[in-house]
Amino acid sequence: MANQQLFLGIDCGTQGTKALILDTLSGQVLGQGAAAHSMISGANGRREQDTQQWLDAFTQATHQALAAAGVDGQAILGIGVSGQQHGLVLLDDQGQVLRPAKLWCDTETTPENDRLLAYLGGEDGSLARLGVVIAPGYTVSKLLWTREQHPQVFERIASILLPHDFLNHWLTGRHCSEYGDASGTGYFNVRTRQWDARLLQHIDPSGRLQSALPELIEAHQPVGRILPAVAAHLGINPDALVASGGGDNMMGAIGTGNIQPGVITMSLGSSGTVYAYAAEPAVSPQPSVATFCSSSGGWLPLICTMNLTNATGAMRELLELDIDAFNALVARAPIGAEGVCMLPFLNGERVPALPHATGSLFGLTTTNLTRANLCRAVVEGTTFGLRYGLDLLRANGLEAQSIRLIGGGSKSPVWRQIVADIMDTTVICTEQSEAAALGAAIQAAWCHSGSQQSLADLCERCVKLDPASETRPITEQVAASQKAYANYQERIATI
16 A cells, blocks of 8 residues: 555564554554563573574564554564564574573672672773673673583574674575664674674684674664564565664564663663653763664663562462452652652662562551552662653753653553652653554664655654643652652662
8 A cells, every 4th residue: 555654673672572563654652562572591590591582472473563564464564573672582603593592680690790890890881881881681791601501502602692793694595783772782882883703702712602693783774674484474565674772672672663862761661660851871870871873863872770560579479369450559658658668679679779679668667558658669669760860860960841651551641640749850651662663663664765754754644642641740649758768768778
C-alpha cells in the first residue's frame, strides 16, 4: 500500500522479545507481539541465556505482530533491533554459538572485573582511559572469565558479539557493532569512539580477541539486507534493510524522542534507568554515571539502579497482593510512610554504588508497621535511588523541563505522582510503553531513508506523549518527599 511505510522494531530483553510494526507515514503502531525467554541461573551470580531462545522468540513475536497489524510481511521496508546491553555471544569460525550468552545481570565475573579494574588503575584510571568505569555486568570481564574457566571454548573464538549484534548477524550474516551498544563493553573508548585493542591484548596476548572484534558502524548506517532464507522464515520482504540497531537504552532514547538536550527518560522496569542526550562527551567524574554514546550521533549519560520492580514485586508477593491492591495501599500511606524507610538493595546496588549491600527496613515501631507503609516504603526506596542518580546527572550539567517515564511502573498513577514529587519535575508517559522496540523501528526508517528524513522529524511523527498521564509535582508533597529523601540519604551514608 503506497500510503504506508512499514518497519519492524524488535526489542530482545532479558525476560522476552517484543516486536512491533510501525507505519512511519501515519506515525501509528499497527500491531505488536511478544514471546518469553528463560534464564540459566546459578547461586554464584550466573545469569545466562540460550541464544536459540532469542531466535525462536524473534520469530514468534514477529509473526504475532504481523498478524495483529493485519499486514503482509512483504510490505516491511526495514528492521531495527534493540538488545539488552553488555551480554557476550561467542561464535566459532563456522558462525556457531560456542556457549550460552552471559548477560548484563551476571555477577559471576566480579573477581575478574576487580582484577581488570586494578590493571586499569582503579575507577579513576578506567574513567581516564575509557570514559567509563567498568562494572561486573560489562562484557570485558566475561572475556577474561571465559579464558580462565573455559579455555577450550576460548581457543575457538572467531567472533565476539553483543546480543543485538548477534541478532543482526543472524539476519544479515554480517559481523558489526554500533557505537551506542559498544560503549557498554568495557573495551571501547567513548571519547574517541574506538575499540581499546590494548586492553584485549592484556587479556590475551595472542591477538585472538582483537581479530574477533566486529566492525564499528554509525547509527544511521544499515548492516545490510536480510538473508533470503531468514526473510522466508520470518515471512518478511527479502529486500528489507536491517538497520544498525543498538542497545535497549539507546533505542529507548529514540523511542521517547530523547535525541536533543532538555529531555530526560526514566525507565521503571525490573531495573531503573535515567538517561539524557548530550552533544559532547562530558565524562562525569562520578563513577556511577556511564557516559555512553547514543544511537543518534551524540552521547547518552546514563545511570542504572539494580532494584526497581523486582523489589516492589517481592513486596507484593510477600503480602500476597495483586497490582491494584498494592497501588491502593501505597496511596493510603502518607509520604515518608510514617518513618518507615526501605533500602531495597535486594540485588546489591549500582546507584548508589553499594554492590555488596542487602535490603533493609528502618524506623519500624509498633504503630507504623502496616502493610500500607511497607508498600509505600518500597516504592519510595526504589524511587529515591533514581533521584540519587538524577542528582548525579544534574551535577554533570544536565537539565530537564520534564521526565518521560517508560516501563511497567510508569502505568501506575500513584507511582507517577511519587516520581514527580521526589524529582520535583513534571513527568509524562509516552503512548507506546515499548519504547525500545519503537525506537528500533524509527531508527530502521531513518536508515532506510539514507538519512533523507531527519531523525527529529521521524520522532516528532512517531513518538506520542500521553497527555492523560501528565503528572505535576505538588508543592507541599515535594517538601515532604524531600524530607523522606533526606532520611534515605542518612541511612545509605551508614552502609
